Amino acid sequence: MSREFKFLLFLVLAFALVFSGPVSAQEFISIATGGTAGVYYPLGGGMAELINEHVDNVNATAEVSGASVENVRLIQNQEVEFALVQNDISFYAKNGTEMFDGDPLDDLRGVALLYPEIIQIVTLEGNEIESVYDFEDKRIAVGAPGSGTEANARQIIEAHGLTYDDMTIDYLSFAEAVDQLRDGHVDAAFITAGIPTSAIMDLAATNDAKVLEIEEDIIAQLQEDYPFYTSIDIPGGTYSDIDEDITTVTVLAMIIANQAADEDMVYNVTAAIFDNLDRLAETHARGGDVSLETALDGMPIEMHPGAQRYFDEQGMEY
Known part of the structure; x- marks a missing residue:
């Protein structure tokens, strides 16, 4: 390769670099x-x-x-x-x-x-619970200690004018809570999850399960105190034998x-x-x-x- 050709090749490469601009970094x-x-x-x-x-x-x-x-x-x-x-x-x-x-x-x-992760308060027919107001002297599963579900449970209970001192609290995972509900060792459980939630589906398949509604005034109070809550309806038919829409809150x-x-x-x-x-x-x-x-x-x-x-x-x- 002649010296002249090498010089010409150098000029071509130099012009190519100048006019192509800088290479964008990934x-x-x-x-x-x-x-x-x-x-x-x-x-x-x-x-x-x-x-x-x-x-x-x-x-x-x-x-x-x-x-x-x-x-x-x-x-x-x-x-x-x-x-x-x-x-x-x-x-x-x-x-x-x-x-x-x-x-x-x-x-x-x-x-x-x-997307919503819905707070579902589940109990069984026969537990004499129609609302969170009925939790007094009951045994309630509120999620794992320090979990988001536990905080949701405490806030909702307090919005109803109650505290943990008014009931017996069990800190249980979703699966543990459903097992304890089925066995009669707890009366209601808080579950924060997308729907349908498999743990509640399993419970509803073998027991007369129900999900509690949260009253409109309680929802308004929660939204005033905590800006992350929004109201939502769980559509009827989401769980077997629960035919009507259920109003609750969601994170x-x-x-x-x-x-x-x-x-x-x-x-x-x-x-x-x-x-x-x-x-x-x-x-x-x-x-x-x-x-x-x-x-x-x-x-x-x-x-x-x-x-x-x-x-x-x-x-x-x-």
Whole structure:
């Protein structure tokens, strides 16, 4: 190869580099979810796919985690870019209450609400319970100690003018609570989960189960005290032998980010998800519950500016 040809080749390569511009760096982002058997992990995986398809130069992955309580700390510490959590847990974390007592996580910001995780208060016919008002001197299962379900139970009981001192409290998992109900060792149980909940389906298949309604005035009081609650009806037929709609309250799964996350990146991620909800619905049944119309209902913490910009463009108010 002649010296002249080498020089010409050098000039061609130099011009190519100048006029092609800088190569954009790939940004890697993580979405903290939950265990592989839950809803958060597959739904987060579906979100990651949409982000990878519709946001340039971003590589998103869904990460297995311990779910809500762990996830808010991951966001606070900037160990992940996004996380799926319950909106009541984000409220407690931001305000330093309940399991975060005295330890507020100030940097949490909301991106969007996703789907309901419904508070179901289940009992059996014959237990002489028609309402939470009837819990006095009864044995009540309220979820695991320090769990979101336990906090829901305590708040709802107190909204009815009662306290744990008025009843016998058992801290039980959903499966344990249903077994104890079936065996007559507890009289009612709180279960916070998507519907239909398999534990309640199993109970209703072999026993005369019923889910208690929460009265409208109690719902109004809860919403005044705790901004993460919203009213919801469990459709009749969700569980065998329960034919009528049941009014109760729900907390919501949501997606959060750190306040320091880049505004344009959060905007683009929000758009990738909410501009493609038909695709998200294909990844998991709960993905079909995500909608633009309800994306801000029950938002318990300050919005991230990037997400706020997207919803402002859609004409939605927070």
